[in-house]
Amino acid sequence: MENKFEIIGGAKTTGEIEVNGAKNQALKILAAVVLASSTVKIENFPFIEDTSRMLELLEELGAKVKINKILKMVEVDPQGIVSKKLDDLLVRKLRASILLAGPLLGKFGQVEMNHPGGCVIGKRPIDMFIDGFKKLGAKVKWSEDGFCLQASGGRLSGGKYFFPKITVTGTETMMLAAVLAQGETVLENCAMEPEIPTLAEFLNQCGAKINGAGTSRIVINGVSRISGGNFKVIPDRIEAGTFVMMGLLTGGKLTVKNCIPEHLGAVIPILEKVGAKLEIGSDFIKTFPSKINAVSITTHEYPGFATDLQPPFTLLMTQAKGISVIQETIFEGRLFFTDQLVTMGADIIMCDPYRVVISGPRKLYGKSLTSPDLRAGITMVLAGMVAQGKTTIDNIYQIDRGYENIEERLIKVGVKIKRI
Numbered sequence: 001m002e003n004k005f006e007i008i009g010g011a012k013t014t015g016e017i018e019v020n021g022a023k024n025q026a027l028k029i030l031a032a033v034v035l036a037s038s039t040v041k042i043e044n045f046p047f048i049e050d051t052s053r054m055l056e057l058l059e060e061l062g063a064k065v066k067i068n069k070i071l072k073m074v075e076v077d078p079q080g081i082v083s084k085k086l087d088d089l090l091v092r093k094l095r096a097s098i099l100l101a102g103p104l105l106g107k108f109g110q111v112e113m114n115h116p117g118g119c120v121i122g123k124r125p126i127d128m129f130i131d132g133f134k135k136l137g138a139k140v141k142w143s144e145d146g147f148c149l150q151a152s153g154g155r156l157s158g159g160k161y162f163f164p165k166i167t168v169t170g171t172e173t174m175m176l177a178a179v180l181a182q183g184e185t186v187l188e189n190c191a192m193e194p195e196i197p198t199l200a201e202f203l204n205q206c207g208a209k210i211n212g213a214g215t216s217r218i219v220i221n222g223v224s225r226i227s228g229g230n231f232k233v234i235p236d237r238i239e240a241g242t243f244v245m246m247g248l249l250t251g252g253k254l255t256v257k258n259c260i261p262e263h264l265g266a267v268i269p270i271l272e273k274v275g276a277k278l279e280i281g282s283d284f285i286k287t288f289p290s291k292i293n294a295v296s297i298t299t300h301e302y303p304g305f306a307t308d309l310q311p312p313f314t315l316l317m318t319q320a321k322g323i324s325v326i327q328e329t330i331f332e333g334r335l336f337f338t339d340q341l342v343t344m345g346a347d348i349i350m351c352d353p354y355r356v357v358i359s360g361p362r363k364l365y366g367k368s369l370t371s372p373d374l375r376a377g378i379t380m381v382l383a384g385m386v387a388q389g390k391t392t393i394d395n396i397y398q399i400d401r402g403y404e405n406i407e408e409r410l411i412k413v414g415v416k417i418k419r420i
């Protein structure tokens with residue numbers, strides 16, 4: 001039987017909680033390993049379900065993986081990669097598997113895979129990836145469940161691609177595809193998340209020639225090979241922001257350690273505006289008991305308010321004084337979890353799939369919930385901490401996808417949570 005979380009509400013979170021390496025960076029570095037000609041050592045690696053699936057995909061392709069959980073490290077040797085077909089089952093579980101298409105196509109001139117799947121918001125389109133690959137000279141053959149991409153003449157060639165919509169994984173995948181392509185690639189209207197320049201820095205250290213990562217225009221001059229190397233995953237800004245909101249929701253004095261507050265540039269001023277008392281250091285954020293007022297937000301691509309922090313912020317607004325409007329602009333369906341907060345007692349009206357109006361504060365009561373995706377799932381855990389009584393959460397694979405040993409880490413700061 002599947003695991004559940006059981007949470008008893010009412011406890012304040014106090015003490016210190018450390019932020020782990022960023023899921024959404026580790027996944028990209030693992031994809032980049034395919035391009036390398038020797039072993040890549042990755043430090044501050046988060047051992048979560050999503051990165052485990054990605055490591056399994058690499059092993060299926062022929063890579064050798066060494067894991068050291070105590071040192072939070074993995075070493076991946078890509079030299080044995082022979083297969084260019086991604087495992088169907090794993091691809092269906094992990095949207096991020098599409099990342100591997102870029103480096104496989106770039107290095108071997110070929111890749112075959114099913115349409116990537118994942119959680120309820122994971123099954124989104126991949127049209128920009130396909131269009132981008134075509135601009136680099138790839139031909140696409142569609143089959144019933146997936147597609148096969150082949151580079152004309154066995155090697156991609158540089159090209160220009162303007163992303164019609166800003167896409168994080170799309171930007172990274174195209175950047176990876178272009179590293180070994182012949183000639184210059186220019187990508188425009190790129191995503192600018194901090195995980196992108198750090199990925200480019202790593203690739204450049206290994207011999208790639210990438211300029212402009214972290215801005216909306218990235219230029220890649222193709223090289224014929226890149227070496228292996230060492231990389232340290234940056235702290236997870238989404239985990240950090242979620243823990244800060246947890247401190248504010250429970251009214252505790254909580255120090256969120258090992259984070260880069262700068263990466264929460266859009267979020268911290270909003271939290272301060274709603275009345276959050278925070279102490280911000282160079283690598284920590286401390287929360288203090290605060291009276292929270294309502295404010296409206298709109299999610300935006302980086303450096304705007306991250307969509308991944310919208311669910312915990314929405315919960316925070318159920319406990320704030322006044323009325324707030326939350327507008328989700330990145331993912332359709334990312335506000336649907338709010339109907340479960342309503343069953344707990346929250347006053348939330350959905351105007352359309354992209355907007356909710358929240359009146360607060362409202363007392364929440366423990367209920368049985370089901371996690372539809374990662375960020376809604378962790379928000380339900382937070383809701384359980386605020387609610388009176390017992391909350392149970394189903395489908396917690398969705399939470400384990402992105403938060404390592406979450407219950408152990410939460411218990412240490414005072415949360416009454418168990419895995420049953």
Ligand code: EPU
Pocket residue numbers: 023024027095096124125126127128129165166167168169170307308330331332374375402
């Ligand atoms: N989109 C298309 N066509 C495409 C690609 C994307 O229409 O070919 C659309 C999507 O449907 C969405 C929008 O473009 O509406 C933006 O999606 P994007 O491609 O930026 O999302 P992503 O790169 O797949 C990453 C993170 C997400 C995070 C978003 C936005 C990874 C592995 N995932 O997704 O993280 O929410 O960027 O910041 O990096 C999470 O960690 O919980 C998570 C969902």
